[in-house]
Amino acid sequence: MKGTKGLGRVFRRPRSPYWWVSYTFRGQEIRESTKRKNKDEAVNFLKDKLAAIQTQRYVGPAADQVTVAELLHDLTVTYDIHGRASRRTLRSHVAAWTEKLGAEKAVNVSLPVLNEIVQEWQRAKRAPATINKLMASLRRAFVLGREARKVAAVPPFPRLPEHNARQGFCEWATFMTVLGELPDDGLRDFVEWAGRTAMRKGEIAKLTWQGYDRETGVVRLPGKDAKTGKPRRIVLAGPLLALVARRVEARKAHPECALIFHRDGRPVLEFRKAWASACRRAGVEGLRFHDLRRVAIRNMVRAGVSQKVAMSISGHLTDYTFRRYDITSDDDLRQAMERTSEYTERLPAAPTVEPLRRVSG
DSSP, rough: TTTTTTEEEEEEOOOOOSSEEEETTEEEEEEEEEEESHHHHHHHHHHHHHHHHHOOOOOOOOGGGGGGGHHHHHHHHHHHHHHTTTHHHHHHHHHHHHHTTSSSSGGGGOOHHHHHHHHHHHHHOOOOOHHHHHHHHHHHHHHHHHHHSSSOOOOOOOOOOOOOOOOOOOOHHHHHHHHEEEEEEEHHHHHHHHHHHHHOHHHHHHBGGGGGTTTTTTTEEOOOGGGGGGOOEOOOOOOHHHHHHHHHHHHOOOOOOBBSSSEEEEEEEEEEHHHHHHHHHHHHTTOGGGHHHHHHHHHHTTTTOOHHHHHHHHOOOHHHHHHSSSSSHHHHHHHHHHHHHHHHSOOOOOOOOOOOOOOOO
């Protein structure tokens, strides 16, 4: 066996239709079936094993028995240990993958297998963004498995193009009108904070007085309560100072409540009906609460706040996702065309360079 002499061998076992290989891994002899009946293919199988060992890509024969369900379990444990805010979403992802591949060996997961699942989900009318998120969760499970030396490699994962950049936002004057239509001060302050800071609904609901530093005027969101797991802080200025001052006054009536934002001492939970009614009366029916992130980010960008600082406030981790929230309105486009027109009007009407004249021979 050229290229494997002294490192391993291929051999036949009684009553087995396949060739077997023998090689040494971490000082221990390992024998396994190649599942191949052709000797040359068995030799190539052995060479691949030896190459993986030499490059430290091989993690041992136990990796061939690891199931997708085990990798998903390890991922869930990791999320629980670190208190990731997206644990609830992960549970639905784990359930979806357990149904499809739970009992499957991790080594059998390949791009063709994943593509078949993508096509099945597409036929079921699942959105591309949903499929991409599911794929990202399984890929993360494989990455953790590789770090724990349970699997040797992470297979390539398909990613679908997403053409779903949401366009929902409203002008600031309309937002202020919506605020005025909300039924109580607790909800109004909650919504105004979202419209000024771009903070997510679930994150605002978890802000506590323990995270408020009155001397420095800073409100902190712990990493355990942030969707991304990264802590953030909001430095109070302008209307935010007045907003928090109102919350301080509201606290006097409910000193037992640790939450900054509450409604008569109770956590701010669902308010879909109140929100829909306020939006309808303000003339922006269909506006979602999450669209307020776009309102706030657009205002930051238009005010000249750098993208890096705006991302630190909104909690975005990638430029791509942040840019999807920077909505361009018709007024933005109109101003762009007006500025372009003004510029072209100032350009000389006559050419300043004489054209070359053809010299007749």
